[in-house]
Amino acid sequence: MPTRVAIIGSGISGLSAAWLLSKDPSFSPTLYESGSYPGGHTHTVDIPTLSDPTKTVPVDTGFIVCNPVTYPNFLALLKELQVPLAITDMSFSVSRNGGEFEWCGDNIDTVFAQRRNLMPFGQNGGGMWRMILDVIRFHNEAKRIAVEADRLAFDDEGRVRAGTTPQEREHPFATLTLAEFFKQRNYSSFFYENYIVPMTAAIWSTPADMTFDKFPVLTLLRFMRNHQLLQIGRRPKWRTVVDGSRTYVTKILENVTDVRLNTAVVSVERQKDGKLVVVDASGNRETYDHVILATHTDQALKILGESATSEERKILGAIKYLKNRLVLHRDPELMPKSRKAWAAWNYLTRTKSETESPTVCLTYWMNRLQPFVKEAECGPVFATLNPLIEPRSDMVFGEWEYEHPLYAPQTISAQDKLQEIQNKNGVTFCGAWTNYGFHEDGLTSGLLASISLGATCPFPVHLNGGFPTERLPIVPPSWATEKGVTIYTHAKPKYIEHTPEAVLKAQRRSDPILEALGPRDARLPPTVSIAYGRRPVRDATILQQRYPDSIPSTTIRGLLSLLRKLKRTDREIRVLLLGLDNAGKTSILKRLASEDITEIKPTQGFNIKSVQQEGFKMNVWDIGGQKSIRPYWRNYFESTDVLIYIIDSADKRRLEETGEELHNLLEENKLAGVPVLVFANKQDLINALPGHEIATGLNLNAIRDRQWQIQPCSAKTGEGIEEGMQWAMQCCNKK
Numbered sequence: 001m002p003t004r005v006a007i008i009g010s011g012i013s014g015l016s017a018a019w020l021l022s023k024d025p026s027f028s029p030t031l032y033e034s035g036s037y038p039g040g041h042t043h044t045v046d047i048p049t050l051s052d053p054t055k056t057v058p059v060d061t062g063f064i065v066c067n068p069v070t071y072p073n074f075l076a077l078l079k080e081l082q083v084p085l086a087i088t089d090m091s092f093s094v095s096r097n098g099g100e101f102e103w104c105g106d107n108i109d110t111v112f113a114q115r116r117n118l119m120p121f122g123q124n125g126g127g128m129w130r131m132i133l134d135v136i137r138f139h140n141e142a143k144r145i146a147v148e149a150d151r152l153a154f155d156d157e158g159r160v161r162a163g164t165t166p167q168e169r170e171h172p173f174a175t176l177t178l179a180e181f182f183k184q185r186n187y188s189s190f191f192y193e194n195y196i197v198p199m200t201a202a203i204w205s206t207p208a209d210m211t212f213d214k215f216p217v218l219t220l221l222r223f224m225r226n227h228q229l230l231q232i233g234r235r236p237k238w239r240t241v242v243d244g245s246r247t248y249v250t251k252i253l254e255n256v257t258d259v260r261l262n263t264a265v266v267s268v269e270r271q272k273d274g275k276l277v278v279v280d281a282s283g284n285r286e287t288y289d290h291v292i293l294a295t296h297t298d299q300a301l302k303i304l305g306e307s308a309t310s311e312e313r314k315i316l317g318a319i320k321y322l323k324n325r326l327v328l329h330r331d332p333e334l335m336p337k338s339r340k341a342w343a344a345w346n347y348l349t350r351t352k353s354e355t356e357s358p359t360v361c362l363t364y365w366m367n368r369l370q371p372f373v374k375e376a377e378c379g380p381v382f383a384t385l386n387p388l389i390e391p392r393s394d395m396v397f398g399e400w401e402y403e404h405p406l407y408a409p410q411t412i413s414a415q416d417k418l419q420e421i422q423n424k425n426g427v428t429f430c431g432a433w434t435n436y437g438f439h440e441d442g443l444t445s446g447l448l449a450s451i452s453l454g455a456t457c458p459f460p461v462h463l464n465g466g467f468p469t470e471r472l473p474i475v476p477p478s479w480a481t482e483k484g485v486t487i488y489t490h491a492k493p494k495y496i497e498h499t500p501e502a503v504l505k506a507q508r509r510s511d512p513i514l515e516a517l518g519p520r521d522a523r524l525p526p527t528v529s530i531a532y533g534r535r536p537v538r539d540a541t542i543l544q545q546r547y548p549d550s551i552p553s554t555t556i557r558g559l560l561s562l563l564r565k566l567k568r569t570d571r572e573i574r575v576l577l578l579g580l581d582n583a584g585k586t587s588i589l590k591r592l593a594s595e596d597i598t599e600i601k602p603t604q605g606f607n608i609k610s611v612q613q614e615g616f617k618m619n620v621w622d623i624g625g626q627k628s629i630r631p632y633w634r635n636y637f638e639s640t641d642v643l644i645y646i647i648d649s650a651d652k653r654r655l656e657e658t659g660e661e662l663h664n665l666l667e668e669n670k671l672a673g674v675p676v677l678v679f680a681n682k683q684d685l686i687n688a689l690p691g692h693e694i695a696t697g698l699n700l701n702a703i704r705d706r707q708w709q710i711q712p713c714s715a716k717t718g719e720g721i722e723e724g725m726q727w728a729m730q731c732c733n734k735k
């Protein structure tokens with residue numbers, strides 16, 4: 001008779017435990033899930049496309065990203081299941097007090113998303129400069145400390161140092177909190193509040209006002225180093241599951257036959273004969289040889305009820321959860337105000353007064369995180385954790401509540417004692433909470449639960465794939481080593497070798513700018529790789545005097561020269577093309593880009609092209625004009641320098657409609673004062689109204705709050721387009 005195992009909870013941990021047991025005929029697993037779908041935090045939902053609401057696109061609302069370095073088991077599992085991954089993006093932005101201060105760590109240009117941050121003595125400028133310098137210093141320092149901590153803990157082969165006590169293997173900073181570390185090392189509070197706290201809060205999905213001052217600094221330093229967040233510029237490619245993470249859930253469930261959705265387990269009774277009775281919410285009772293509890297700790301304790309031992313109560317009870325509300329929507333109000341500052345992860349925070357704790361939320365820009373959520377197909381899609389303000393209700397797809405383990409010192413000490421309660425009285429516990437709360441942790445814990453019962457995994461299982469942070473590596477129990485479980489050593493020696501020179505060498509191979517540089521630059525720290533290509537500038541020394549010990553002068557020089565470059569390319573402008581459908585927007589866009597205009601289809605989302613004109617780089621946005629798309633126009637208003645409104649001069653029937661749309665646009669706050677050029681298009685057609693008649697018909701003379709111009713033109717012949725664009729450029733020059 002196969003061993004009957006009940007697995008309770010179908011998140012990654014329960015799924016992986018069930019998957020492994022189902023491969024072994026000596027086990028008969030049953031998977032219980034209280035929810036209506038399998039996956040728990042692996043939760044893909046379908047949203048309608050813009051053009052056809054019956055057609056849907058998958059979007060993840062829980063687990064989204066992983067990477068090849070710190071998710072070795074997860075990548076091995078996906079390989080086994082033949083589930084592909086797509087490249088994603090981990091750019092990060094901070095927006096404070098509704099756009100009062102914004103930065104974005106995507107490239108240096110977006111770091112200065114708000115031009116006023118460039119002013120050394122402006123509202124935020126001084127702080128911003130200092131922050132950048134602090135970021136660079138922090139990146140170098142953090143990597144050095146993380147490497148030192150690893151050297152104390154591991155030998156060159158990545159094994160735990162033999163013959164040393166745990167105390168000897170501990171770094172002196174092991175007991176420092178974030179607040180202590182940053183204060184002690186004289187980092188600016190601007191940097192701490194606008195960089196460190198947002199990053200940490202976002203990584204652990206925890207409100208910023210909680211725990212951070214007490215958060216162990218080594219945890220953060222090692223985490224950031226291990227996840228390669230300490231590099232500006234060329235960062236590793238993070239991945240997302242193609243077509244949403246439920247793809248892998250479906251594949252796993254092809255093997256697991258007994259899956260019971262909508263079946264909440266209310267209790268597990270431990271019998272005297274060692275068997276366990278699982279009772280579900282409908283009162284069904286079934287007997288098993290073993291139970292794997294793959295739920296959160298509070299749920300596990302509730303299920304065990306009276307039969308929980310005092311150790312179980314103590315250890316599981318120490319791990320607390322935070323509720324997170326996630327809303328999937330289209331409302332750009334929950335993104336940074338400046339479109340330039342939009343990143344994949346956007347941390348929004350609001351401080352009402354100095355004494356009050358800030359409220360924070362995080363918006364994932366799903367179009368950027370998941371390449372299959374195409375903006376042209378389904379419009380902008382955002383997933384906001386704990387929204388600061390409510391997204392517009394007509395823009396909301398749905399909302400869910402997810403609980404996340406709270407990372408606190410008592411969590412860590414409870415996790416360290418976990419082995420004391422594992423596999424006692426027929427129960428094994430697993431879940432992402434057993435380690436750092438990430439997907440890899442959930443997966444590893446689920447695989448280990450089944451391996452501990454005797455199952456074998458088709459790929460080598462690594463412990464600490466999520467990598468030890470503040471804590472020394474867990475030594476695998478002997479039953480696990482026999483089954484091929486090892487400490488994850490892959491990353492450690494590799495990281496120890498990651499001297500600046502080694503990193504540069506690796507970068508050179510793939511970076512033509514670095515390739516061209518001489519050996520002198522090889523001494524530069526890897527963190528400033530984006531700055532290498534530029535020539536040093538003299539005034540670097542001034543800054544160097546202010547922060548003599550912390551930043552290599554070459555770093556500052558590179559930074560300054562980057563800023564110089566930024567100023568040179570400052571003449572980038574955003575042009576928005578709007579107008580009714582069929583007006584000729586796309587034709588004009590293509591004409592501007594000197595492209596063929598013979599075959600043009602109605603635009604379902606938007607097109608964007610960058611056109612070089614008169615020393616400007618014009619980023620021209622052409623948004624579809626169909627009635628169903630017009631409500632989304634407002635998503636593109638932000639940072640517009642010139643609005644070009646296009647009218648089909650031959651479509652007299654819709655003159656009133658187009659006039660109304662134009663006047664609605666002129667009333668939009670976000671377009672206040674933006675110059676408007678009206679292109680009276682299709683002048684080549686015999687029945688086209690002349691420009692002055694259109695101006696009268698649309699009452700353009702009533703526009704007093706901005707510059708405006710009407711320009712008759714034809715996208716077909718090219719007539720008038722150049723003149724119109726000249727006017728637009730002049731407006732920008734005056735600004």
Ligand SMILES: Cc1cc2nc3c(=O)[nH]c(=O)nc-3n(C[C@H](O)[C@H](O)[C@H](O)COP(=O)(O)OP(=O)(O)OC[C@H]3O[C@@H](n4cnc5c(N)ncnc54)[C@H](O)[C@@H]3O)c2cc1C
Nearest residue numbers: 009011012013034040041062064065265402431432438439
């Ligand atoms: C919004 C969000 C985004 C995230 N993004 C990432 C990311 O990008 N990368 C990453 O690595 N991690 C991410 N995480 C962390 C994520 O929580 C973990 O990756 C992991 O998915 C958690 O898996 P789990 O199996 O431990 O728990 P869960 O997925 O929560 O599974 C527990 C399951 O148990 C079920 N259950 C509970 N009680 C009962 C009962 N009585 N009877 C039956 N079933 C029950 C629940 O319904 C649930 O399905 C994210 C988390 C959140 C909230």
Ligand SMILES: Nc1nc2c(ncn2[C@@H]2O[C@H](COP(=O)(O)OP(=O)(O)OP(=O)(O)O)[C@@H](O)[C@H]2O)c(=O)[nH]1
Nearest residue numbers: 581582583584585586587602603625682714715716
């Ligand atoms: N005769 C003539 N036809 C034009 C001119 N400009 C555009 N058209 C035609 O008008 C039709 C609509 O042009 P588009 O450029 O797709 O119009 P649009 O404003 O982008 O429309 P949507 O994408 O639906 O909002 C196409 O068949 C074009 O070939 C023009 O100047 N003269």
Ligand SMILES: [Mg+2]
Nearest residue numbers: 585586602603
């Ligand atoms: Mg079009």
